[in-house]
Amino acid sequence: MKRIVFCDFDGTITVKETFVAVLKHFAPQLSAQLIPQIYARKLTLREGVRQILESISSSCYPEILEFSRGETIRPGFTELLDFLEAKQVPLVVISGGLRGMVEVVLGKLVQRVHAIHAVDIDTTNEYLQVKSEFEGGTELVAKVQVMEKYSAEEKIAIGDSLTDLNMALATPIVFARDALAQYLQQHQKPYIPWQDFFEVRDYLASLWNSAHEQPNP
Numbered sequence: 001m002k003r004i005v006f007c008d009f010d011g012t013i014t015v016k017e018t019f020v021a022v023l024k025h026f027a028p029q030l031s032a033q034l035i036p037q038i039y040a041r042k043l044t045l046r047e048g049v050r051q052i053l054e055s056i057s058s059s060c061y062p063e064i065l066e067f068s069r070g071e072t073i074r075p076g077f078t079e080l081l082d083f084l085e086a087k088q089v090p091l092v093v094i095s096g097g098l099r100g101m102v103e104v105v106l107g108k109l110v111q112r113v114h115a116i117h118a119v120d121i122d123t124t125n126e127y128l129q130v131k132s133e134f135e136g137g138t139e140l141v142a143k144v145q146v147m148e149k150y151s152a153e154e155k156i157a158i159g160d161s162l163t164d165l166n167m168a169l170a171t172p173i174v175f176a177r178d179a180l181a182q183y184l185q186q187h188q189k190p191y192i193p194w195q196d197f198f199e200v201r202d203y204l205a206s207l208w209n210s211a212h213e214q215p216n217p
């Protein structure tokens with residue numbers, strides 16, 4: 001594989017951060033207690049998110065999926081998929097949120113992404129149970145671990161927040177907005193600022209066009 005794009009979901013593909021809103025809505029007390037600790041990096045995402053999710057009754061799961069229905073997708077996402085398809089570059093969604101939520105929001109676009117890696121939920125017991133294939137380090141979904149599953153000459157990451165930091169630090173070409181941009185500045189890691197997927201598409205188009213004109217070493 002020559003090129004591959006890894007894309008976060010919450011606050012990246014979606015305009016709003018749905019997952020945090022879900023945690024706050026369905027587990028208000030525990031969220032109020034733990035989320036600030038996660039942002040302050042005193043508690044890992046892995047521990048904090050698991051604790052919050054596993055405090056929610058399984059009977060809430062359909063309502064959780066319903067909660068994310070109608071979430072707005074950031075402009076240009078379909079056009080980015082069109083462009084990547086034409087260039088035969090796969091886009092892999094890596095989300096620290098719930099797979100069910102990603103699928104509800106993407107709808108028919110699910111078929112157009114190469115893969116979705118996210119948290120799976122088991123609802124057979126009284127409380128939600130977290131099943132994450134790539135749990136590791138500080139993350140419930142260790143995005144770098146997912147990325148390593150794919151070999152490609154050129155890896156590109158798109159993200160917006162702390163949950164994308166490790167992925168961004170491990171990727172040569174990073175599109176960062178919002179908090180992720182600030183974290184990357186602190187780490188002195190170069191990134192491309194972006195607001196919508198049209199900008200991502202246009203940047204990649206010119207990057208790959210100019211790369212094409214250079215002779216192979």
Ligand SMILES: [Mg+2]
Nearest residue numbers: 008010011161
């Ligand atoms: Mg995000």
